[in-house]
Structure formats: C-alpha cells, structure tokens
Amino acid sequence: MDASDGKPGGGGPDDAGVPERNWAGNVRYAAARRHRPAGLDELRRLVAGSDRIRAVGSGHSFNRLGDTAGDLVSLAGLPQTVEVDRERATVTVAAAMRYGDLATRLHAAGFALPTMASLPHISVAGAVATATHGSGDGIGNLATAVSALELVTADGDLLTVRRDEGGDRFAGMVVALGALGVVTRLTLDVVPAFEVRQYVRLGLPRAALDEAFASAYSVSLFTDWRGGADGRIGQVWRKQLADAPPPPADWLGTTAAAGPVHPVPGMPARNCTAQLGEPGPWHERLPHFQLGFTPSSGDELQSEYHLPRAAAAGALAALDPLADRIAAVLQICELRTVAADELWLSPQHGRDSLAVHFTWIGDGDAVAPVLAEVERALAPFTPRPHWGKVFTVEPAAVAAAYPRFADFAALARELDPAGKFRTDLLDRYLPR
Template sequence: MRNWAGNVVYSSDDLRSPHTVDELQELVASSPQVRATGTRHSFSDVVDTSGVLVSTAALDLAVEVDATTGVAWVPAASTYAQVAPVLDRAGWALHNMGSLPHISVGGACATGTHGSGVRNGCLASGVVGVELVTGTGELVTGRPGDPDFPGMVLALGSLGVATRLALRLEPTYPVRQEVVLDVPITSAVDHVAEILGAAHSVSLFLSFRDPAVVDSVWLKHRGATASEPGLLWGGRRAEAAVHPIVGFPADAATDQLGTSGPWHERLPHFRPSFTPSAGDEIQSELFVPLDRAAEVLSAVAARSARIAPALQVMEIRTVAADDMWLSPFHDRATLAVHATWVSDPRLVAPALAELEQVLMPFGPRPHWAKHFTRFDRDWAESAYPRLPDFRALAQRLDPDRRFVNDFVVRLGLR
C-alpha cells in the first residue's frame, strides 16, 4: 500500500475497516501497533506503521448540525468535499478550507493542514470537540476548556483514532475569486504585507520559469461584491481562468474572474471532481514567521536557480497563530512556503535541501504531512515548548505505545 502520491510505501498492508465504534475499540485494544489512515494525502511517513492500519470510513456516522450552538459533529473520515455542501445547505460555513477539498477532516486537522489568510487559523483551529479511541480502547471526548484539549486535535494520530470532530460554524457566505498575473518579484517583495492582506485568502504562485515574476496572485474575497483592487502591484488582471501551475488546463481550478459563489466552491483552489494539483508530484512545506515575509521571498528568489529544476510550482500563503501544542503555527503568525515538486526523488532531493537551507535562518517548522529532511529530535525540543506536555498526555492516553511509529520517535514526539 502506498500514499496518494506513491512516494511512501507503507510498512503494513493490514488494513481494517470496522463498521461500528465498538469494533474499532476492540481492534485498537487488541493491536500492539495501530495507526489511522484516511485519504492518504500525506507525503511523509506520519501515518506509517508495521502493525494495523485502520480506516474509519465504514463507521455509521453522519454530519450532525446543532443550530443552537453553531457546531457540527462530522465523521473524521469524511472529506471537506463531502461535509461542506451539507453545511452550506443548512445555512452554515467553515472559517476556511484547504486548497484541496479531497482530504479527510480528521487527517487534515491532525497534521496542521491549512488554507490562507492573515486572520485565518489552520483547519484544526476551527475544531471545538474531538472524539478519540485511545490506546486502552476507551472512547474519550475532548472539548475547549479541558486542560489537555490544545494537545488533542493536532496530534498526528499518535493519541488515538479519531472517530468524530466538532467544527465551529458561522453563517454561510459567498466568495469572489480573482487572479492577478505576472507581478514583478521586486514589487511583490516591496508590497508583500499589502498583497497578503488584500483579501480573506491570498496565495502567491511562483514557478521561476521567469525568475523575475510571480506567476499569479489568487485573491479570495468574502462577500458578493468585493471592492476591486486599486493596485495590481505591476501585474495584470487575468481575463481567463488559469491553473496554479502555468500551462495546466484551468478546468480543475475553482471559478475565478470575480464571479460570486458559495464559500466551499471558491476557498479551495481545485474542484472536488478533478484530480487535485498536478497529481503526479511530491509536496514539501515550511513555515516561517510572517514578519520576515519580505526577507524570505527575496532569499528564495535569489536561490531559485537551484530550486526550479525540480519545481512544478511554489505557493506562498499565510496562517494565523494558535495555541495548539504541536501546531506549526503555535504562538506565531506564519508565512507558509509550499513546494509542489516533480515526482522524481533524485531531482527533488537537492532542490529540497536548497530550500531548507535557504529558510533555516528564519526558524522554519515543517508541515508534518509533507516531505522534509532536516528536522530531528533536537529541533523539535527547541521548536515546540509544549512538547513535554504532549508527551505526558500521550503517556496517559496511550500507555502501551500502540500509536507510536518511526515518525514520532525520529522527531522525539513520543
């Protein structure tokens, strides 16, 4: 068995799909090693185990909306593409979505997956309840106010198997998306704070085919009648729909050109009915302090000649700070530097090494579910001040270390 991209071969092909929570509890309690798997969109070995891989997709669980509290309990195995239309039809929305709606809610929240926006937290920041089958087979529920809750949601699957998550809702809203093309790098550096704050969600895409320009800036405005930007930062407004990767057909991308539509049809970059992104790829992502954005963009552009040979596209986004113990955005407003590489590991290795080296002076944290190489136990100790609290929580919920795998040991998380 492999992950979605095929770059990770799992150590086990023992995949179980219990049909009830009771069956899941019995399975966990009787398995020396177990990890949950969802849509397999992780590019690291965060999910891997030599024991049992368990999917909760067969559990008889449904989306339950509580209009009184503005909360929806959703199956952890469900994808955002499945959940979002249900919420929208009931008059509700989420604060943000990732670029791909194809990913599972549980997996995305457990690994720190995010959308964009200087005021928007990662997807896990919208979770107000989590239901877990722990290492003892017990079903527990964590909620805000519980002392351990900041460690329970974004936990890399190493505390238990999530069955359901409660998501904070807000009234549904429309979004308009427009794209600005060919912004000079010098202008993007000079105006980076203005650009990143110009809409509810903003993404910069760079391929470095022309190292002097940002290929496109995607602006997602909340509301049906967003104000037109007075400045295009030296670029030009797109007059036809585009794909984030230059030259790819735009059919897979969500509607642009300023047409208003439901939040869940504009906040992602890709439609759920199409193969997301390039399809044949490896992904990496590193998170650095937002207040260093201009320096980071300049540094990456200056070394682009060594990065570009393996690069399909780089995306620059923002994520608000949060208080979750293992969050890459813990206590830090963040600039996200995402690379979609070609699928050849031989080309990717030197390019990724270059990108990690360029960003190392800025104190990067990697996306737990993306491909990275330079980070280890010593780094985790310094980067995550609440790591001792997480380890103590893990010892209580998983005393027999059923959910421990090579990934969390290598990084000193367990």
C-alpha cells in the first residue's frame, strides 16, 4: 500500500501543469518528466519518442496504476471537444473531459448518459479504462456506453476502433488500464435527457437488500459495519425516475431522512446532490456529490471488490466476523449493484455483480492489515478488485477471475511489444 507525507488532494500541478500526486495524496508520481501537450500532433511525437509513458487524468486512482518513472502526460491541454451526433445518439468527447462537465453540455443538448459514477469529478478516459461505474440492477458500468475510441499507439500512430467494426477484439480494448496506448477521444451512447428524484431512507433490514436494490433506477446502500449481522443498513439512496411514485412511509421498514444527509458521518450535506424527492436533471441526481464541492471526505483511501450478484448474502456474512476490525478504520462502506457486460477486463464481465466499496481513513499503515483480512474473507467468492483502488489480491487470483485475461495480455503484447505503457503495477498483474 502506498503512503506519503502529503495531504489528500495535495497533488497540485507542477510547472508543466501535470499533477505531482494523485487526488488522495497517497501516491507521489515518480515521473522523470511531465508534459501537457497542446495538440494531438505534439502528443503523437511525445509518445513515439518515449520509452515509458502514461497519461494522467483526474488522479482518482488510489494505487500506482497511472504512475511511471518515465514520461507522465496530461491531456488537459488538448481541445476539450464535445460532439453530439443526434442521428446516431452518440457523443464524442475528449479523453480528459470530466464527467460533470460533459454531462452539463450533454444535458443542454437534450441528451443524457444512462449512468454516472458517484462523483462527477473523474475524467471520462480514466473512468472507462478502469471500468468505474454507477449503480443499478439493470445498468452497466460507464465503459459499457463506449461505442468507439481513438488512441495513440506505441509508435505514435493514431488508431480508431469501433464497436460495430471491431468484433470481439473491441471488447478487449475498452477497459484497457492504459496498457494499449494513450486514449484521446471516446464515443459514448446517449439517451434522451430525463429527470430523477432522490430519496434517502434510514435503517434498512439486511434481509431486504435485494428488494431495495430492485426498487429504483439506481440504488446505493451505506453501512458503517457497526451494526453487526443483525444490524441495519444506515442509509439507502434511492434515485428513481421522476414520474415514479415516491416510496411509502413504511417502505421496507425504514424511515425517511428528515433532511439532506452525507454518506460519510460528519461531512456536510451541502456537498451532496439534492435529496428529499426534489426532481432534477439526471446529472444533478445520479452522482452522490456535486461537481463544485469536495467529493466523499477527501482524506481517505478506497478499496472496492466486485462479487457475483448471487453471492451477495454469503459474501456479506463472511465479512460479519470482521465488523469491528473494519469499523475501526472505516469512514463508510457502500453497496451497489451493476449489470453484467462482455468487456474483457470489466469487473462485471459475464456476471451481474455486487460492488462492496470501502472508504477507509487516510492511514495506509492502519488500513493494510484490515484490508488483508477483508480479502481473505472474500476470496471464496472470486472477488474482482477495482483496478484503480487499493488492493493486494495475488496476481494469479486476479487473472483466474477473468475468463479473457490471457487474451488481453496477448493483445497488450501485440500493441505494445516494448512495454512503453507499462507500470510497476501492470508488470505485477499483467504477464509479458
């Protein structure tokens, strides 16, 4: 687990306009050189002339997936284009664009993304590359919306791949961990803009999890693990379509929150999206946090494990004996569901999933032994760790959890035979 003496969120840009640390502050980037090209041709020359290079987005990875000892490049200096194709119902967007900025422009054009992550601050390319997601029984992760992407390959060439032309290979190139090249533009499927109401309910019985997850368009449950196996889930965030009826007063044995709340105890509710059933545009309700405020708590580490949906009850029961250990270093734990997809390195590949997300305190030394216990408890359920969070699952176990892992490794060797886009983390988990 990486640690530093910096403050979370302290990764300000250096003279080249490239962050020195990740958003949480627990990773100081090791790059010898930092770049912020102003145009595509400059980026292509930079990639072609580098021995080791990685693109950095919003820095919301909590591990060293985005780190390199060579050249670190920010794409924030490239034109931040948003091109809506009304006939095809797609939007083509610059890789470094933040989801919150994209959503505002997309909504103004009358369109929406089917889902949003809990925070709108993350970059489109970074979220797609790591299969970051929103929540909903019938909703895939953010990467499932990708219908085309453009990337600069190891020799500096520009490659465009499309879902309708790339066949099976396309499914291996979307969630690619930055291992195939520097993604510069992505095309995403969109839907007509819609409105959402958000209700927060308190005190959900554990036995009602499945019914709660199925009750709205997007649902997130928050627990502090202090209630034990017989305890209740502290908060249920229900994001329902605006024309759906509100939950009844006695919904699943819960009570309605009396006012706006924050999922992390002690944090101000004003940082969060509007609640209490107030209708609003999709992009102002599907995330948990507002774009203009610090998301989550800021001073934190994060881990997340994706489990087969059918194993949810067993997996949570396996964690119950660790409740006190977890609670001692936990800020909040979020439970959410994500629909299956066919993307090779997506944690939801081939299976509907339960995501168990831990927002830990910002003390890596204190979290590490608890994390090891959590991973041992979840091991029988074939967990797939989020690629951009803190985890220590052994490489063999990670590879075994993905039916197409060997195919992706071969694809990476084909497109990047010299390992230009490799990192220490990729060298550990992705065989040459």
